[in-house]
Amino acid sequence: GAVVSQHPSRVICKSGTSVKIECRSLDFQATTMFWYRQFPKQSLMLMATSNEGSKATYEQGVEKDKFLINHASLTLSTLTVTSAHPEDSSFYICSARTSKSDTQYFGPGTRLTVL
Amino acid sequence: AQSVSQHNHHVILSEAASLELGCNYSYGGTVNLFWYVQYPGQHLQLLLKYFSGDPLVKGIKGFEAEFIKSKFSFNLRKPSVQWSDTAEYFCAVDGSGGSNYKLTFGKGTLLTVNP
Numbered sequence A: 001g002a003v004v005s006q007h008p009s010r011v012i013c014k015s016g017t018s019v020k021i022e023c024r025s026l027d028f029q030a031t032t033m034f035w036y037r038q039f040p041k042q043s044l045m046l047m048a049t050s051n052e053g054s055k056a057t058y059e060q061g062v063e064k065d066k067f068l069i070n071h072a073s074l075t076l077s078t079l080t081v082t083s084a085h086p087e088d089s090s091f092y093i094c095s096a097r098t099s100k101s102d103t104q105y106f107g108p109g110t111r112l113t114v115l
Numbered sequence B: 001a002q003s004v005s006q007h008n009h010h011v012i013l014s015e016a017a018s019l020e021l022g023c024n025y026s027y028g029g030t031v032n033l034f035w036y037v038q039y040p041g042q043h044l045q046l047l048l049k050y051f052s053g054d055p056l057v058k059g060i061k062g063f064e065a066e067f068i069k070s071k072f073s074f075n076l077r078k079p080s081v082q083w084s085d086t087a088e089y090f091c092a093v094d095g096s097g098g099s100n101y102k103l104t105f106g107k108g109t110l111l112t113v114n115p
Helices: none
Strands: A004-007 A010-013 A019-025 A032-038 A044-051 A067-073 A076-081 A090-097 A110-114 B004-006 B010-014 B019-021 B023-025 B032-038 B045-050 B056-058 B064-068 B073-078 B087-094 B109-114
Touching: A004 A090, A010 A019, A019 A032, A019 A090, A019 A110, A032 A067, A032 A076, A044 A067, A076 A090, B004 B087, B010 B019, B019 B109, B023 B032, B023 B087, B032 B064, B032 B073, B045 B056, B045 B064, B045 B073, B073 B087
Parallel strands: A010 A110, B010 B109
Antiparallel strands: A004 A019, A019 A076, A032 A044, A032 A090, A067 A076, A090 A110, B004 B023, B019 B073, B023 B073, B032 B045, B032 B087, B056 B064, B064 B073, B087 B109
16 A cells, blocks of 8 residues: 555656656545655755645745646646756655655656756 | 754675664654665655654564664664665654654665675
8 A cells, every 4th residue: 555656757858848747646645745856866855745735835945936736636746847957857756645644655756857 | 954864875784784874863852753765766665663652663674773862863773684675775854743744854875785
């Protein structure tokens, strides 16, 4: 149980385009989903927290208009990187938790490369 | 600022050696503590967690960790490592004590176990 998937696993796009990444909880309802970013040889950095049906809460320094997060259902959250630039190239990881658990379950991550 | 420190960037051991990975945090209040493992090419998986109670917690695959409040530490241990333990290990702290479930991660320790 507690499986989280992400799609796509890898995406390459041109500078200036927008990219959408999906995060799904496959066998549980995720009341809260988290989006992280991981640079090479660095730790995971929390970008934002999203609760189903409400606006995401962004961490300091994360641009809300650039990283659009939607958590429209209890099993799906999306992260859209708008007008992507090469510096947005990174590994994006989502996690999810239920209202009854203090544990986050992580997705496999999405490697974004912006040319 | 709140932070999580993992002392070792890369640890190399032979099979059957004992393992201890250090983790220190800088939160003053109630904390929830986690160790996650990321095997090559796989997503983050929960090894063990501490919320309250017995400060010595046991996780999967023979791992354990000890919470020492006075030292702000949560070191991970395993008495005898195996080649299959080769992975990256992340210490994470929920500095809210479970009120917002946000995790701050350490930079990770890469463990290489030689057969």
